[in-house]
Structures are given as structure tokens and as C-alpha cells.
Amino acid sequence: MLRFNPRRGVALRMDRVGVAIAALLLGLVSVLFGMGRAHAAAGCKVTYSVNQWSNGFTANIGLTNLGDSLSSWTLEWDFAGNQQVTQGWSGTYSQSGKHVTVKSLSYNGSLATNASTSLGFNASYSGTNDAPTSFKVNGTTCNGTPGGGGPTDTPTPTVTPTDPGSGGPHADNPFSGGKGYVNxxxxxxxxxxxxxxxxxxxxxxxxxxxxxxxxxxxxxxxxxxxxxxxxxxxxxxxxxxxxxxxxxxxxxxxxxxxxxxxxxxxxxxxxxxxxxxxxxxxxxxxxxxxxxxxxxxxxxxxxxxxxxxxxxxxxxxxxxxxxxxxxxxxxxxxxxxxxxxxxxxxxxxxxxxxxxxxxxxxxxxxxxxxxxxxxxxxxxxxxxxxxxxxxxxPYLPVNSQTRASTWVDWNxxxxxxxxxxxxxxxxxxxxxxxxxxxxxxxxxxxxxxxxxxxGPSTASDINTQVNAERVDRRPHVGDWCNQAxxxxxxxxxxxxxxxxxxxxxxxxxxxSDGASSSIPNDEGKGFDQMCDPSYGGNVRNNNNPSGAMPNAPLSGHWFxxxxxxxxxxxxxxxx
Structure with a gap:
């Protein structure tokens, strides 16, 4: 960084021109010094983790802005080997040799101080798959400390050579061992x-x-x-x-x-x-x-x-x-x-x-x-x-007789x-x-x-028996809208x-599964006759009644x- 010491280099007596030149020099140095302070206000932290297999990997990157607010960002790094990005997300990717550049998108470019965003990519490789040793954001090397982004800094990205994220091992059954979120x-x-x-x-x-x-x-x-x-x-x-x-x-x-x-x-x-x-x-x-x-x-x-x-x-x-x-x-x-x-x-x-x-x-x-x-x-x-x-x-067996019924229909x-x-x-x-x-x-x-x-039925007619035994009360198994x-x-x-x-x-x-009559909307939802209780069906429900309830609102709305x-x-x- 350029330094200015007013006690050196000014031993000569100054006339008005000299004073003017000195003042100009002071102003220039002040601008440069101010630029140095602005640059020091930059800072960033990057985490990098991979899910790796024999000839490819998925990388997940976490980017935290530790400096002044950003309206957009460009992330850069160099691969250590022959890694080649094949697909990326949450950014626009380009690669030249080992050098990769990712530019932010419209929805994730703004990063306030201490704000974070995530991005990732799929890549191929052969040999070793060492993690990058240095990342830069908008030209500033990331070392994980505010204001420490000068070109001589030694960055320390967090590298975890396991599955992306850090939520522990991927569970065999995610529903086990805890309670679910209540909306x-x-x-x-x-x-x-x-x-x-x-x-x-x-x-x-x-x-x-x-x-x-x-x-x-x-x-x-x-x-x-x-x-x-x-x-x-x-x-x-x-x-x-x-x-x-x-x-x-x-x-x-x-x-x-x-x-x-x-x-x-x-x-x-x-x-x-x-x-x-x-x-x-x-x-x-x-x-x-x-x-x-x-x-x-x-x-x-x-x-x-x-x-x-x-x-x-x-x-x-x-x-x-x-x-x-x-x-x-x-x-x-x-x-x-x-x-x-x-x-x-x-x-x-x-x-x-x-x-x-x-x-x-x-x-x-x-x-x-x-x-x-x-x-x-x-x-x-x-x-x-x-x-x-x-x-x-519980009461409907599947055998040669019941499979021949209209309801089971050989299923x-x-x-x-x-x-x-x-x-x-x-x-x-x-x-x-x-x-x-x-x-x-x-x-x-x-x-x-x-x-x-x-309980089971003793009816001699197979259709009567099946209809008496089945708990599913729909007119046809193909009926799907707001079933009565x-x-x-x-x-x-x-x-x-x-x-x-x-x-x-x-x-x-x-x-609701869908409106029982046509309702204009801006949600991209059309009217389907299968939601009309008076509809007599089509080939997909073997021309049976729809079984739908009346007065239903648009799909997703409270009914x-x-x-x-x-x-x-x-x-x-x-x-």
C-alpha cells in the first residue's frame, strides 16, 4: 500500500507554486489512501464441500460477504487438477483451463454485510480431486476475516470432502427419530x-x-x-x-x-x-x-x-x-x-x-x-x-374371482x-x-x-360381493377430485x-383438488370436469361418475x- 510521510521530502523552502504542488500531491495521496481503506472494507468467506465418485463429483459452495454490501458478485478460483465443470446452478459459469468464473444471477446478487448465499456445480475429473486453495470475490481474495482481502492475503477456504452441507450423514429414513414440521x-x-x-x-x-x-x-x-x-x-x-x-x-x-x-x-x-x-x-x-x-x-x-x-x-x-x-x-x-x-x-x-x-x-x-x-x-x-x-x-381379497369384478378390473x-x-x-x-x-x-x-x-360379504354375485367388501367408496378407482x-x-x-x-x-x-365449476384466476389453474359432481366420466375412469363434491374452490384453496x-x-x- 502507498504510504505518505509529510516529514520526509519537504526540507526545501516552498514558494507558492511549491505549496500548490504539495497540496495537489497531498490530495492525490489522500484519494489513494481513501481507496486503500475502501479496499480494506472488502472481505469474504467461502466454504467448499464435495460428494465424490469415481470420475465425477458435485460441489456445494457457501459464500459469505464480510465486507460492504454487494449488488452483484463474481466468484473465481483455480482448480488444482483437471476438473471440468459440466453443470452449474445459482450462477453463470465459465471455465478457461483451470480457471473458473461464476457471476451472480438477478435473484442472488445482492449480499448485505454478513449475508450468505449458496451455489454449486457438477464436474468431471480423473486422478486426484484436490479442493481449490484460493477463492476471490470481485477480485478480493477470501480469507474469512472482514477487511482482509488484499492480494497478498492467504485465503483459508473451508473444505469438507464429504457430502455437500454439514447436516451429518444422510439418514436411511429421514422421518425417523424426531417430529415433523407443523405448518x-x-x-x-x-x-x-x-x-x-x-x-x-x-x-x-x-x-x-x-x-x-x-x-x-x-x-x-x-x-x-x-x-x-x-x-x-x-x-x-x-x-x-x-x-x-x-x-x-x-x-x-x-x-x-x-x-x-x-x-x-x-x-x-x-x-x-x-x-x-x-x-x-x-x-x-x-x-x-x-x-x-x-x-x-x-x-x-x-x-x-x-x-x-x-x-x-x-x-x-x-x-x-x-x-x-x-x-x-x-x-x-x-x-x-x-x-x-x-x-x-x-x-x-x-x-x-x-x-x-x-x-x-x-x-x-x-x-x-x-x-x-x-x-x-x-x-x-x-x-x-x-x-x-x-x-x-381389510376385507377384499385379491383372487381370480375378485380380479374379474368390475371394480378390481384384473388389477x-x-x-x-x-x-x-x-x-x-x-x-x-x-x-x-x-x-x-x-x-x-x-x-x-x-x-x-x-x-x-x-367384514367380508357372502353375496353370490362377484360385483355385489366386492362392492360390499371394499372400504374405498368411490364410483371408480380413477376418480380423484374432492371425493364424497x-x-x-x-x-x-x-x-x-x-x-x-x-x-x-x-x-x-x-x-381442494380443483374447482367444481370454472373460476377465473391468475394461478394457471383450469377447470376439469372430473371436479364437477354432475360429470359422467371419460375413458380414464371407465365413464363413471366423478364422485366429486359440489361447491369446491380452486385447487389448493381451503374447502x-x-x-x-x-x-x-x-x-x-x-x-
């Missing part, structure tokens, strides 16, 4: 509508549009929910990742905001911000459970050919954006060690037939194997999401327990590890109340059976009549 927004609704007895149950938060990440209509966003989970001392919190391009191609009620080709927006405006928030170190001790894109991949099995095909699903199969989107979400979320990923796998009345079960497992395996970490990027599968299929049918499964166990074994046969666990959404599949069967007669199912439970990680309330009880019915018909009953 206060849902809990307050339940309490105010006569549901105090169940208002303390953990439910998932649905991130069903980009705006939901920061909260809509004054509601809580992702950060607020995670902060609340930490404040509650929760062991885990659950989130539904649900905003694929061309979302839910076979159902209009939940069509999303992104068009079929909007894969870039899905990645940069939806998944990237979610991953950036979830990777914040302040959530490292919270197990964050994510349910990946309900209804997406199952639609590619059942609704792209034959009489159940839709042009929308055919489009999503052809452009590959369901697969690309799910793979991108898995890559980003799996890279965070305390985040757990469960892919949606429909339910027994969707994928249970032989013609669907095997192809679905193969599709899921292909999708997972196309991610950076392969099948290890998936912790398990969630079934019956926002649906009504019972966990068990080998009549409930989620049997389907989930069989599907899990098929997934393992197709390459998934034996550690994968199944989750059943039991939020609305209890089917209790006065109409619940109490449904009730709360089993309360959230960890490890309820071998191979099952949890019974969970993925769909918060009381939230008081539905909530009261769920309480009344709960099984086990609400005490």
Missing part, C-alpha cells in the same frame, strides 16, 4: 374450522408456482417455512416440488404456469432458487424432504398412447421436458446432503396393472440413471399423492400397501438400491364413517412397515365442507 398456516385453518384435534400434525408445503417460493398474497414462502421449522425444533420438513413445464398433462384442474417448452424457466426461476434456499447452512440440521413432481412421470406411462392418451401428454413425451425437469431437480436437490428426494409414483389404480407397473419402474430407473449420481439421487418413492386409495383393504392390487411393496421390489430389480423407501399419502384415504364395511365420503387416513407415522419410510399427509387435509367430511369419516377416528 402454522394450515394448522390455523384447521383450528379455526373445528379441527383442533389434528392441527398438530405435520403436513407438506406445496411449492406449486414460482411465486410460492417467496410467498403469495402475504403468505409464507420457502425461507419462512424453513425458519419456522428450525424454530419449532422439527426434525424434518416436507415440500412438494410441483411446477414442471406442461404440468399434469392429463388433468386441467392443476395445470401449471409454465408452458410445455419452458424448461429453462423451470430450471433457473424455480429449481435453482429452491435449491439455493435449501442449501443455506442455517438449515443444515433439518432434514428437508421433497416430493418430486406429482403426476408427471406416471402420465408418460399411461396417457401417451391408446384411448387414454392426451395430446398434452404426447407433447411432453416428445419434447422430453418432464424427464429433463425431474433429472434437473434431482441433481440440484440431491447435492444438498440434508435434502431427501422422493419421486411420485402414482397409485395402485394407476400403475398397478402389469402393463403399467413394469414400464413405470423402468422409466423411473432410466430417469434416475441419467442424473449425475444415478439411482443414488433418489431416496424413495411417494404413492397416492393427493389421492384416495386406501392403505389397506393385482386393491390398496397401496400391497402395491407399494410390489412396486418397490420391481424398482430394486431395475437397479435401485435396497435402501429406497416408500411413502404413502394417507391424508384422505381413511374411508371411515357409517358406510365403512365391517372420504375421510382422514392414518396419522403421519415413521417406519410403519418394512420397506415403508412413512405414512405422511402430503396433501394438507382441507385443501371447509371437505374438511368437515374428512373429520367425520376419519379412520382411525379422530379422538
Amino acid at each position: 402454522s398456516e394450515w394448522s390455523d385453518q384447521a383450528k379455526n374450522d373445528g379441527g383442533s384435534a389434528i392441527a398438530n400434525q405435520p403436513t407438506a408445503v406445496w411449492l406449486d408456482r414460482i411465486a410460492a417460493i417467496n410467498g403469495v398474497n402475504g403468505g409464507m414462502g420457502l425461507k419462512a417455512h424453513l425458519d419456522a421449522a428450525v424454530a419449532q425444533g422439527a426434525s424434518y420438513a416436507q415440500f412438494v416440488i410441483y411446477d414442471l413445464p406442461g404440468r399434469d398433462c392429463a388433468a386441467l384442474a392443476s395445470n401449471g404456469e409454465l408452458g410445455p417448452t419452458d424448461i429453462g424457466r423451470y430450471q433457473t426461476e424455480y429449481i435453482d432458487p429452491i435449491a439455493s434456499i435449501m442449501s443455506d447452512s442455517k438449515y443444515k440440521n433439518l432434514k428437508i424432504i421433497t416430493y418430486i413432481e406429482p403426476d408427471s412421470l406416471p402420465n408418460l406411462v399411461t396417457n401417451v398412447s391408446g384411448n387414454t392418451a392426451t395430446t398434452q401428454c404426447q407433447t411432453m413425451q416428445q419434447n422430453g421436458n418432464y424427464v429433463k425437469g425431474v433429472q434437473y431437480a434431482l441433481n440440484k436437490l440431491h447435492a444438498i446432503s440434508n435434502v431427501y428426494t422422493y419421486i411420485d409414483a402414482g397409485h395402485h389404480g394407476w400403475l398397478g396393472w402389469d402393463s403399467n407397473l413394469g414400464p413405470a419402474a423402468q422409466l423411473f430407473a432410466t430417469v434416475a440413471k441419467g442424473t449425475t449420481a444415478g439411482v443414488n439421487s433418489v431416496d424413495g418413492f411417494v404413492i397416492n399423492t393427493a389421492n384416495y386409495s386406501p392403505t389397506t383393504e 393385482y392390487y386393491v390398496d397401496e400397501s400391497s402395491f407399494g411393496a410390489a412396486f418397490r421390489q420391481q424398482l430394486i430389480s431395475d437397479g435401485f438400491p435396497s435402501s429406497i423407501g416408500m411413502v404413502i399419502d394417507t391424508s384422505r384415504n381413511g374411508w371411515g364413517g357409517a358406510n365403512r364395511p365391517t 365420503g372420504s375421510g382422514l387416513g392414518a396419522r403421519p407415522t415413521a417406519a410403519p412397515a418394512s420397506g415403508f419410510d412413512a405414512y405422511a399427509w402430503v396433501k394438507p387435509p382441507g385443501e 371447509s365442507a371437505m374438511f368437515h367430511q374428512l373429520l367425520q369419516n376419519a379412520y382411525p377416528p379422530v379422538q
Whole structure:
């Protein structure tokens, strides 16, 4: 740094010109000195951790600004070996030889003093994979101390050669060993509508549009929910990742905001911000459970050919954006060690037939194997999401006679327990590890109340027998919207059976599946006739009545009549 000592170099007598020159010199030095102070006000800290395999790795970077506030940032480092970035997130990446440059994006460029952000990347390598020894932010070398960012400083990045994040080892079952996060927004609704007895149950938060990440209509966003989970001392919190391009191609009620080709927006405006928030170190001790894109991949099995095909699903199969989107979400979320990923796998009345079960497992395996970490990027599968299929049918056997009934329709499964166990074994046969666990959404599949069967039937007609024995009271197993007669199912439970990680309330009880008539909205939600109680059905429910309740609001909005019915018909009953 340039230094100025007024007691040296001024021994000569000064005339007016000399005084002027001296004054000019003093002013110049003052500017330089001031610049030196401003530079000293810069400072930064970087943490760097990797999840490594034989020829590649995922890196997670934490960046903390220890100097003056930044409106944007550029992070730079040099690799020690032949590492090559193949995919990055939460920044714009470029690499020249060993040198990597990452520029901030619009949503994460502003960093106040002591504020942090997270980013990461996937990379290939051979030989050794030593961590970088120096990082710079906006030209300042990071050494972890405020104001210490001069070019001669020796940076000391934190390097942890284990899974990204620092929340301890990745648990086999994230639901075990602690309590789940209770969403206060849902809990307050339940309490105010006569549901105090169940208002303390953990439910998932649905991130069903980009705006939901920061909260809509004054509601809580992702950060607020995670902060609340930490404040509650929760062991885990659950989130539904649900905003694929061309979302839910076979159902209009939940069509999303992104068009079929909007894969870039899905990645940069939806998944990237979610991953950036979830990777914040302040959530490292919270197990964050994510349910990946309900209804997406199952639609590619059942609704792209034959009489159940839709042009929308055919489009999503052809452009590959369901697969690309799910793979991108898995890559980003799996890279965070305390985040757990469960892919949606429909339910027994969707994928249970032989013609669907095997192809679905193969599709899921292909999708997972196309991610950076392969099948290890998936912790398990969630079934019956926002649906009504019972966990068990206690009185309905599956045999050659009952399979011939109109209700069973040659399916080998009549409930989620049997389907989930069989599907899990098929997934393992197709390459998934034996550690994968199944989750059943039991939020609305209890089917209790006065109409619940109490034992097997002795009727001679097989259809009469099956209809008398089944606890599922829907007109058809394909009915899915605001089902009349449904009730709360089993309360959230960890490890309820071998191979099952949890019974969970993925769909918060009381939230509508869709409007029973057309309601103009700015949420990207259309009107689906399957939510109209007067609708007579289509080929996907074998032209049966919809079974829907009347006067329903838009999907995700509070439906008081539905909530009261769920309480009344709960099984086990609400005490």
C-alpha cells in the first residue's frame, strides 16, 4: 500500500507554486489512501464441500460477504487438477483451463454485510480431486476475516470432502427419530374450522408456482417455512416440488404456469432458487424432504398412447421436458446432503396393472440413471399423492374371482400397501438400491364413517360381493377430485412397515383438488370436469361418475365442507 510521510521530502523552502504542488500531491495521496481503506472494507468467506465418485463429483459452495454490501458478485478460483465443470446452478459459469468464473444471477446478487448465499456445480475429473486453495470475490481474495482481502492475503477456504452441507450423514429414513414440521398456516385453518384435534400434525408445503417460493398474497414462502421449522425444533420438513413445464398433462384442474417448452424457466426461476434456499447452512440440521413432481412421470406411462392418451401428454413425451425437469431437480436437490428426494409414483389404480407397473419402474430407473449420481439421487418413492386409495383393504381379497369384478378390473392390487411393496421390489430389480423407501399419502384415504364395511360379504354375485367388501367408496378407482365420503387416513407415522419410510399427509387435509365449476384466476389453474359432481366420466375412469363434491374452490384453496367430511369419516377416528 502507498504510504505518505509529510516529514520526509519537504526540507526545501516552498514558494507558492511549491505549496500548490504539495497540496495537489497531498490530495492525490489522500484519494489513494481513501481507496486503500475502501479496499480494506472488502472481505469474504467461502466454504467448499464435495460428494465424490469415481470420475465425477458435485460441489456445494457457501459464500459469505464480510465486507460492504454487494449488488452483484463474481466468484473465481483455480482448480488444482483437471476438473471440468459440466453443470452449474445459482450462477453463470465459465471455465478457461483451470480457471473458473461464476457471476451472480438477478435473484442472488445482492449480499448485505454478513449475508450468505449458496451455489454449486457438477464436474468431471480423473486422478486426484484436490479442493481449490484460493477463492476471490470481485477480485478480493477470501480469507474469512472482514477487511482482509488484499492480494497478498492467504485465503483459508473451508473444505469438507464429504457430502455437500454439514447436516451429518444422510439418514436411511429421514422421518425417523424426531417430529415433523407443523405448518402454522394450515394448522390455523384447521383450528379455526373445528379441527383442533389434528392441527398438530405435520403436513407438506406445496411449492406449486414460482411465486410460492417467496410467498403469495402475504403468505409464507420457502425461507419462512424453513425458519419456522428450525424454530419449532422439527426434525424434518416436507415440500412438494410441483411446477414442471406442461404440468399434469392429463388433468386441467392443476395445470401449471409454465408452458410445455419452458424448461429453462423451470430450471433457473424455480429449481435453482429452491435449491439455493435449501442449501443455506442455517438449515443444515433439518432434514428437508421433497416430493418430486406429482403426476408427471406416471402420465408418460399411461396417457401417451391408446384411448387414454392426451395430446398434452404426447407433447411432453416428445419434447422430453418432464424427464429433463425431474433429472434437473434431482441433481440440484440431491447435492444438498440434508435434502431427501422422493419421486411420485402414482397409485395402485394407476400403475398397478402389469402393463403399467413394469414400464413405470423402468422409466423411473432410466430417469434416475441419467442424473449425475444415478439411482443414488433418489431416496424413495411417494404413492397416492393427493389421492384416495386406501392403505389397506381389510376385507377384499385379491383372487381370480375378485380380479374379474368390475371394480378390481384384473388389477393385482386393491390398496397401496400391497402395491407399494410390489412396486418397490420391481424398482430394486431395475437397479435401485435396497435402501429406497416408500411413502404413502394417507391424508384422505381413511374411508371411515357409517358406510365403512365391517367384514367380508357372502353375496353370490362377484360385483355385489366386492362392492360390499371394499372400504374405498368411490364410483371408480380413477376418480380423484374432492371425493364424497372420504375421510382422514392414518396419522403421519415413521417406519410403519418394512420397506415403508412413512405414512405422511402430503396433501394438507382441507385443501381442494380443483374447482367444481370454472373460476377465473391468475394461478394457471383450469377447470376439469372430473371436479364437477354432475360429470359422467371419460375413458380414464371407465365413464363413471366423478364422485366429486359440489361447491369446491380452486385447487389448493381451503374447502371447509371437505374438511368437515374428512373429520367425520376419519379412520382411525379422530379422538
